Amino acid sequence: MSTPENKTNGTPRIGVYVCHCGINIAAKVNVAECVEFARSLPYVTVAREYKFICSDPGQELIQQDIRDGKIDRVVVASCSPLMHEATFRKATLAGGQNPFFFQMANIREHVSWVTFDKEMATLKAKALIAGAVMRVARHKPLEKTRVPVNPDVLIVGGGIAGIHAALTIADSGKKVYLVEKEPTIGGHMAKFDKTFPTLDCAACILTPKMSAVRSHPNIILWSYSEVSQVDGYVGNFKVKVRRKPRYVDEELCVGCYECIEKCIFKKAKFEDEFNIGLSQRKPIYIPFPQATPLVALIDPETCTEFRTGKCKKTCVDACERKAIDFQQKEEIKEIDVGAIILATGFKIFDATRIPRYGYGKYPNVFTSLEIERLVNASGPTGGEVRLKDGGKPNSVGIIHCVGSRDINTNRYCSRLCCMASLKLAHLIKERTGAEVYNFYIDIRAAGKGYEEFYDKLLKEGVHFIRGRVAEVSDWTMTADEEGKLVIRAEDTLIGVVRRIPVDMVVLAVGLEPSADADNIRRMFNISCSYEGWFLERHPKLAPVSTFTDGISLAGACQGPKDIPDSVAQAGAAAAEALALIDKGFVELEPNTAFVQDEFCSGCCTCVALCPYSAISFSADNNRASVNGALCKGCGTCVAACPSGALQQNLFTDEQIFEEIRGVMNYV
Amino acid sequence: MSDINKSDNGNFEPRIVAFFCNWCTYTAADLAGTARMTYAPNARVVRVMCSGRLDPQFILMALREGADGVLIGGCHPGDCHYQEGNYKTLRRFTLLKRLLLDMGIEDKRVRMEWIAASEGDRVQRVMNEMTEQLKKLGPLHLEPVSIDTIHKKVEESVAQAEGVKI
Amino acid sequence: MNYLYFPGCSLKGTGRAYEDSILSVFKGLQLPLEELDDWNCCGATSYMAISEMKAFALSARNLALAEKQAHSRENFGLVTPCAACYLVLVKTQKYLQEFPDIGDKIKTALKSANLEYGGKVRVRHPLDVLANDFGTEKLASFVKKPLKGLKVACYYGCQIVRPYAEFDDQHNPTTMNRIMHALGARTIDWALKTRCCGGSLTGTIQEVGMRLSYILLREASRLGADVVATACPLCQFNLECYQKQMSREFEDAISIPVVYFSQLVGFAMGLPAKELGMQRLFVPFKFNPAAESVKGGIHVHS
């Protein structure tokens, strides 16, 4: 950035621009009165109002006033600085002034949108304008520092979103680290048989992408690994990844299944995580035939060698490539990356939280994810929909919105369960010929081709009953209910309570933030919404960015999303990361702390307070000093400095004092 | 000085200075705006990057300049954008509260709240609650004090504060 | 822990056996129980339908009296066995807190009658007291005649757990089951344990009320329960007293003893049947693990 000519000698000349924001502000705040008020404030030489100051002509107003020499500092009273501070700083610069001779007064989010009374709103707006004017009068010209960006990218989570983002970035020639906590990538999608609304086979579209990840020269895939620490900042993150031991050498194993065959457990008897407990596995296993990487792993919890140390270790003998290594240890990898994409996905709602649906009590109540495995040709039943006793269901009830749209569990709509339920209804009917009843509150089929799919199911004779199910139980009223699960619900379109006996109940469980979302969020220093989904920078205009520069979001970690949306968002996140890398540098906010040597007493209070070790003490001159490259600009040290020697750019004591005076003294 | 202290029906309208951290509470206040959650208009927000930047002087200054109350908003413990700035604020705040009590300033006039970026409704609630409380307390009158009293108070505070680290 | 006792109108009438057994059991467990002096009707659900403010006032008087009688006793509970009384008293507490307008009006009304309520009373159900204050392990140590082999259908009814009670799960309460297990009995796992018995409808729209009770009894019988245990005088009345009429009406021979849970507790403790009000049952409760039988009516030998 070029240094603009410093035109700040002498008394500041401040221009105040009050925005109508259409009627967003003007409907509550008397803009003309604010402008009049601004004129009365010290240093103000120009005060104007405009419909949309963020528009080109609006910005031009500011630039022209600077060029005309009428003003040398700018206050814009409009929306939140988190929205448009960058815009107006640029405008100030374009007018020929240092961009930090600018301050914003937030009279939209903090005033017009939240105040009932017009008079009070105008009053509050005036106070904020006065604060901004008094503050900007004390601003100093500042320079942004430029730092280079590391071109490597870290992607956390190897579901469809992570996979798609990884391939997009890797294809552009950039290096990608893909970290997945499970032994295989593929995420939830790998568990599905068909995808809505096209009913194409999930494996057919996913597995080629999975193997592309495996073989891509620019992708380093670390499965069964978790990020354990993140330091640094945009362009220059330092990340530690913990690689959990598989006890099978990933380089040597070819996934031949010999070790598994020869394991001393002749029969698989441990709960298979991939099939959600619907089948069993051995202590040494490969999650599923298309697992990527196709490498076995040993579960030390169930392996006899780990439990007793006295196993015959038939697996070791079976492996020709000598890949099994009981001594394998956890490994910590340290990497430097410039951008990070989080694609950590979701978990499904725990259906036992709604006891009246009988999950965990009645064996033939299943979750939708369990049914996904049952209908899957490579699932535990080879694609047959079976009851727990092996029988075929003649009637099936699908309950929508389990755990969603409910203040007792999750308030939000999980968005994809309607379509997933329709898909399962179709597959169940196709495989078993059973009568299928859907119990729904509203059918939300708003995607491309979704409504058509709903039409198709109606024609197929699937029953739709509009009513949220009250209970699933085994108490009976009539003979035909004996031995069945009875679903009781009001058919709200008819206005009558119905009891429908079925053999199988499917609970369309909603989506929740993954169990470790909170840890991840803290580690990566991003925010999350009330429900625990990662928070995007702006719901409409920055849906994949976060408040932490350099970190983007992809897929369901940001909120419930189906496959098309996850992939689209992954592409957007990849573009964002690439844009950052291709630019090659970042400019850092100059709001760092600095020491005024003449006041520093060398007490060292500040040194210990800095979480980034940015402050060092020199015994030679008995002074502290701040390393601007490490300082992130929190100002904690400044507040603690007993002699007032430490100050923070853009947040000096003087500037804050003046802002306080400003907001208090003029209205 | 101002007409806000007296609204039409003669009710006392307190004035509050609110110091909000950029990452959590300020964003939450923005969210309250986006969601059009109406609340009491009595607070004027001063943005800082982190609540850790808050020098106790700022609070005293706000009260001296005529604020009837001060609200401090930071990230929840463990959520600080700068790792632990909010813990430092908490410590200073605890100390400051003792000082204020000694000065005869009621406990409820200075309030600290942890408000996460997603908690717009909490901004609304806190603003309403605090305004309500201050209305009950009435305007803050800072009595002029003699230098002797100040010395005495300071000594007392120092004695009390012994052993408490900043 | 100190306990005051609020019987309510039913425990002096149709639910007399509930009172008999609660008093005997508490005495047997050395839990002092002191009746609230000059208590009045809680207002119950019907009063709510006429004048909600007066209904709150009725409850508030009881709460005020309890607070006064408890004096300076720190930790005390108002033991309220009747489910309707329990609900109404708890609801009044909640409303006085949550709605300042109502709170103020009731306060003024109390004042006019020289009463005052400071909000210190904890309304407790005997199930809560036995399971959580006294503890099921300790209770087990008082058992002299374990109910081994007895299959109990624990019926909670609606108003103990819904909507305010905090001592148990609203959806799937287990307190009574735990108490029964402590007595050595088995409990059936049934879906209807909190389904409404019909409440006062048996008195007003009898066909409807009776049908609701019948559904419960039929399901308990189907699952092989020997006895239904209740914790509410109205539930007990509805389930027990209309069995003959039900059998006629629904052409289904229904006969299953319906007792208060406290009667079973006392029974297992070896207390005399008469002190537990067993003679007041319509359908006699028989239990014979070791050639010992107990019948309803006065021909009881222990």
Place this chain on the structure above:
Amino acid sequence: MPVWRGWDKIKYQAQLDPAFAEEVTSIPGGEKLFDCIQCGTCSGLCPLSPYMDFTPRKIIAMIRAGFKGEVLSSHTCWLCASCYACTVECPKGVKITEIMYATKRLAIREGVSPKRFAIPVLAEEFFRDVESNGRNSEGRLIMKLYLKTNPFKALKQATLGLRLWSQGRLGIRSDSIKRKSELKTLLKSLEKERMVRSRRETAHAGEAK
């Protein structure tokens, strides 16, 4: 205009009472009326809904639309046994039981409670008993109830009554409290009070939404 046959089957806006919903939301417990998404969980759970002329869900919709007359003269609220099953499971936190109470009170106040049910009679008898004695006697209550609504039924129930009496479970003599005047003063002071929230409370509840 020619007379069209279906005219009376249409509900004309002029026949509705748009203020009815507000009347209900102003009662504590009624504030979430507008949160209802008409899912029918309440009706499905309600053990009495099969006997109601409108299911609880439908009642909510009707209150919102202003069907005051139909709602207040319906049997639905009189069948509610206050078991709260709907209230605790409602996915939107609508306190349906309280809304039922509210409609009962409004119906009694407006004098439109249905005649063929004994419940309002029971409630009023109960009310009278408690107001004068501080306690109620179930026996007397039931007897009065039958005599007032259906004397023949009283005969049918006589056997049950006798049995109860013989086992000491039915007292016809009314129990009463000692300090009746205290109670009288207390209740008298609330004669005209109704449970309606102040505007401020209503506004806050609205914000909380």
